[in-house]
Amino acid sequence: MNLKSFYIISRIYFLSFLFLFTSVPVAISQTDSNLIIGEFKVTKVVDGDTFRFDKLDGSARLQFLDTEETFKDDNAAQKTDELRKNWDKYYKTLRDTSKYPVKADSPFGYDSWQWAKEFMKDVDYVRLEKDDLVREKDIFNRWLAYMIVIKNGKEINYNIEVVRQGISPYFNKYGNSKRFHNEFVAAQNYAKENKLGIWSDTVQKYPDYDERLTWWDFRAKQLEDFDSEHKENKYYFNISEINEYKRLENYLGQEVIIFGSIGELLQNRFPYLMTIPVTKENRFEIVIFEEHAGILNEINLQDILENYVYVMGKLEKRKDRYQIILRDKNQIWMDKD
The missing domain is CATH 2.40.50.90 (OB fold (Dihydrolipoamide Acetyltransferase, E2P))
Known part of the structure; x- marks a missing residue:
């Protein structure tokens, strides 16, 4: 030394x-x-x-x-x-x-x-x-x-x-x-x-x-805002909480709003995936097919990937993973206040 x-x-x-x-x-x-x-x-x-x-x-x-x-x-x-x-x-x-x-x-x-x-x-x-x-x-x-x-x-x-x-x-x-x-x-x-x-x-x-x-x-403020504004709305899910993730089972096929922090963007092949980790075994998937790939150029991707986001859409499940298909840039947003 x-x-x-x-x-x-x-x-x-x-x-x-x-x-x-x-x-x-x-x-x-x-x-x-x-x-x-x-x-x-x-x-x-x-x-x-x-x-x-x-x-x-x-x-x-x-x-x-x-x-x-x-x-x-x-x-x-x-x-x-x-x-x-x-x-x-x-x-x-x-x-x-x-x-x-x-x-x-x-x-x-x-x-x-x-x-x-x-x-x-x-x-x-x-x-x-x-x-x-x-x-x-x-x-x-x-x-x-x-x-x-x-x-x-x-x-x-x-x-x-x-x-x-x-x-x-x-x-x-x-x-x-x-x-x-x-x-x-x-x-x-x-x-x-x-x-x-x-x-x-x-x-x-x-x-x-x-x-x-x-x-x-x-x-931290994003989390506080979610709790104060949306916690009581049954169609909003903060999936960083395991109990909220488990609650998704009752809403398959319905329009929901997911709140979480994206862990990674997978672009090696279509469909692209943005994933929100929940546990070591479970993750939520935001699916982007080739015909909608241009969405990534229409959103502030760096901010989206580094902060909490809202994702809105029909809740689906494929291979034991919950997912929403992204077809429009307005389905994903981030509070900026």
Whole structure:
């Protein structure tokens, strides 16, 4: 590790421990027992927001965190030091002309991983909790969880602490926290005001966090708007919720409006498919036959692919997959307010 790398990591450690000894950790209120997944032993710190747990039924993703990516092999430190030499140019080339920020292995991603290992080295067991009872797992069947740890005899919500230390932004790309939204906002403001981690001018991290926050806040508002305007309409379906996806069975052959986030556009052959992932095994398909392929030139495809969209049409099912055939550009739209 070179001197610059050592300085950056040491600075992160110092700020973290300074916080632990000079301020009051986020208070953990009494938790509804239905929201508790259980207590588990941490077996591995994979990176800043990914952990493995002994005897957990499946894996877990820590909610509302998005630490930067990092090399994880035996040569991770060496690769990171090489990346530090030309980081700004590397990221600029990687993003190229993309309207939206991209993810990449970064120097700060590695630093975040080291911070997490140091933070957790005296923690044996943690408590995992859910945000709500509506969406307990993600599309890869991973538990969506908060990780509650005990440091210096006090309970700390690791998710909020990571944001407070500037190790991660408040990641609300898939909606705001139901339980701790205000705490996450306050934690992020604290990190910004004190120029910690990603908000510092001295670390090599993604240079476009302002854009990321604007984008994620927009998506979070899309979800809030759907709930406030359409949640009670039985012909509208937010299929990011598994129970809503299951409800489709009763509406085959009827006109419905699907709300979701497109995962990929498949254009290798006709018909083209835009897919909305629901679970690892299930996806919703928006079908575009060759005679309607021109629709893709009439819509703002990049925005459509990066945000939540509405799709209207007759609900059909083919090979156990629900689908709507797109024949007109007005069948698909995105709220822009």
